[in-house]
Amino acid sequence: MPYEFPVDHHALLEERTGQFLSFGLPPKDLDELRGSIDSMWADAPGGWTFEWSRLAAKYAAAGDHLLSAMVYGIAKFPVLANGSRRQALQNQVAQYIAAAPEFGVEFERRILALPYRGGDVRVPVHLLSGGRPYAGAPVLLFSGGVDGWKMDMHPLAVAFARDAGLTVLAFDQPGTGESPVPLDEFADEVIDGLIATARTLGNGRVAHLGVSFGGNFAVRSALTGAVDAAVNIGAPVRAAFERANLDRLLYGMSDILGNAFGFDAPPTNERTIEAARVFDRGELLQRHGNAPMLVINGADDVHVPLADTLVFEGRPNIEVHVIPDAGHCAVTKLPELIPLMTAWLTRQTD
Template sequence: MFTFPADPQEIVDERARQFTACGIPARVVAAARDEIDDMWGMGPGGWVPVWARHAERADRDGDLLLSALCWGAARFPALATPGRRFAYEQQLECYLAAAPRFRAAFKRQILHIPWADGTTDGTTDGTTPVPVHFLRRPYGRPRGVLILSGGVDTWKMDLHRLASATALATGLLVAAIDMPGTGESAVPLTSGADRILAGLAERLRAEHALPVGFLGLSFGGHWAAKLALLGEVDAAVDLGGPTGAAGEPVDVLNLPYGMAGIIGNALHLDALPTPAQVAEQLQAFSLRAQGLLDRPDGAPLLAVNGADDQYIPRGDTTGLAGRPGTAVWLVRGATHCAPERFRPVILAIWGWLTARLTARPATALAERAARLPLTPHLVTPHLSPRA
């Protein structure tokens, strides 16, 4: 793990919409921005101490979930310092303390999934522990299982609001996880780590006797696309994931807002990646280079992103459009993961997923209704939700 150049005010400005969407009030985000003057230091204006003060204030006020979310902001964007590792421990402690008050029924479980990549990193007896946060409606039987994963810097507890809303709105059992290389994952980010996620899907399908879907945001969308192409899940949604589908170059080392350092930490590197390492990793993670785009089989896949993504080439989304069983939605005037239109996007995603994981005439009708608010915001007719 390592620190890297990053301007704290720029980071807060760029992530403000994300922090508020996760549940941190805008006034708290604005106050933190005004107080922070150091990304990595532990002085009064340091990133971790500032967010820690807001977390402790929320704790004193009895709002344990907000405290957990502020501790999550404190550990952002990577566990590169002792202060951030402490903040992450505090986030988990506060989150679990808040769980009895969640609207959705909650259970935490650590599953041991087979994993052997030629190293001993994160393995015990050929398995790796995968902490899973399950959320479901407090009544009735789930209609399917949905694995939910964020990306390299937004992890399972940060996505609580989305996980809870998805469980309550769809009736699916949501299994929130940290993707390999992040959060509580014990293994580094590697191109072959989809085997852990495939093993998790297989385990959940066997234990619950239900279809299993995958919703991945940002880099989590890479895993969604790969698992669908391999047919390891019953349906998947890739929201803003890098895929290499069009073979467009990505200048990783010059991505904004410290993204090269964030990815390097997920890879468990000790410093920023070199140009040679970047080229090697881009090739390794490219789904086109892996030959997966030529497969005639697989599972239904929905690929969604903003048309003006600041990190991912447009072709990483649109390049999936020719695959059978794949729909592509490109959202006009939106950036990475389309936060500017997130409500109509997620509503349409819920409709798409439930229609495929719980196929009934009613869910097909609900899918058509759920996508109506999104349709005017799509870039071109040939990328419409009817694809």
């Protein structure tokens, strides 16, 4: 079961302000919430989930279902460690579906049965398309990381469906959101199943875009040649999993990872290091013949060492962009980077 952990909610809110504003949250509402919240975990007035959910319900009552969904997404942040956060996720799904007619693209929610550990597992996904039949378009696998999930990435998903002519298959990476499996040594099986599904869903061309930890899976997809193209936004790849980096993680990230790994209590550093080692893609970096990849991250990332971005410089068919004056995943600059990513994906999937 997920677990709660000590975290400074003031510092966490400050660190994520840019991300939350990118969801469309009015700054005045954020300022009001900043003064209302006095606990990260209490399910009562002043509690993080309680206050954010109250704001989301206000937006829902006013008919702004998409903003309500985005704010329920903040209410569940950063992990589903208690009943109120799990309820916030259910509310987010309901509001997101209610908002779908206003997306400006076609939307479908599906439950996929994917091969997993000798059986199968049911994985909820969202399909967004610009109106072309799925069979006539390339498919883009798309996920966020350990604390920003498929619905939280909505503006990016819509942009790629609308502007790149792709069918976007959005999913929660293992260990997060609606994914039923943990982030462990079997997680790659889920990605392989999604790639296979995408091959048959669309015209046979498949790309994979991952944000933050989701980019780790996109890197694997590109380095193994499992997809035709990949976009890695701020992925931990190798240096991020070294002890020195794991020991210095900020804003509760160590325990956010611990929840994703499937731990039921704060892990020791040794357990975290052991669990993270599975996702060190250093061995794959020794291979040749990778699929084309676009790599983006902020120059001032506090979670992922710059080395994990620069390691791709000089490799064939890989384009690297380090964005100045930007933090983890260059999240505050992503709206400006959408045209770059859209144009690149269009070239690679034509």
